Amino acid sequence: MGVLAFRQKNARGNFKPHLSVRFRDAGSKPCVFSIDTSRTPKKYSQPDAYLITHAHSDHHGKSSMLSELSVCSDKTATALEIRHGREYRGATAGTYDKINIGDVTVKTCPTGHTVGSTAFYWENDVGTRILVTGDVKDYSMLPSCDVLITEANYGDVGDFSCYFQDDIEGLKSILNNGGRAAFGAYSFGKAQRMVQLFRDMGYRGPIEMEDDTKELTEKLMDDPGDLVSLGESGKDGICLVPPWNLNRLPQDIPRYVITGRCDYPYPSIQISDHLDVNGLIDMVKAIDPQVTIVYHPGGHRPQCFAGYLNSIGKDSIAIGDINNVLSNEFT
Ligand SMILES: [Zn+2]
Structure with missing residues (x-):
């Protein structure tokens, strides 16, 4: 499909939060988008963009907002600036919009999770459709895709608290x-x-x-x-x-x-900013990807949700099972 999802380690050997995807743009130039993760130190190879889905701290905008390579919605940028008292240095789009990152046209779509929360959608050189959702409350505006990178905050079908x-x-x-x-x-x-x-x-x-x-x-x-x-x-x-x-x-x-x-x-x-587990399952069925990568949150729920998706015939992998690892020393 022309998409490699990989994780980076920092200088101490620990995983950086979340993941990056490598692909080729329409002109076959290699690109890397890092998703909801902290910045890579300048002395190391930089991604083409840090995509920030929303301004909750566990999506690491506090770090990536300081990079000119960051991309988020205008409202997410405002929220980051107020919450962290720093200037947002990256590029912005509306919550239902398009933005060019190099030669890649990326569409943003609202996810209803927070004011300004957006998913990101783009296609690579072979036409593979990639969608990164961040946290989701409302998937009705999200397009179908081939590679879905999504969350599982309430993704454990065996946990009573994931139904609400x-x-x-x-x-x-x-x-x-x-x-x-x-x-x-x-x-x-x-x-x-x-x-x-x-x-x-x-x-x-x-x-x-x-x-x-x-x-x-x-x-x-x-x-x-x-x-x-x-x-x-x-x-x-x-x-x-x-x-x-x-x-x-x-x-x-x-x-x-x-x-x-x-x-x-x-x-x-009970008023939630999230889909419950039935909502997450319905979202994956509606978006109908060829493969789902569950990248958030920490803990066991990505594995739980990926396991369930595989059990119903929806190919899936959790971030903890991604073995493509690049240390910060990569060039
Ligand atoms: Zn969130």
């Missing part, structure tokens, strides 16, 4: 009760999802936030409505704070955590 549905009705019933309520949600990703849900459900009142969450939400969302600092909304406003800060709010505010976990001392509402 968003509890939209539960959230609605809390909102419909009226009055003050506080929700624990991470500042980047989950907080913007919650603001969108509140507005979609018809809530037009103020939403209180910590200042860093407020800055992210104001700069990343097109129409977030009235966002105010903590304590500024009067007695009927909604609060949105990171889960670990719920206990800092006044005791009389009803509190909920937006999570699938059950180890917080507050009632939880």
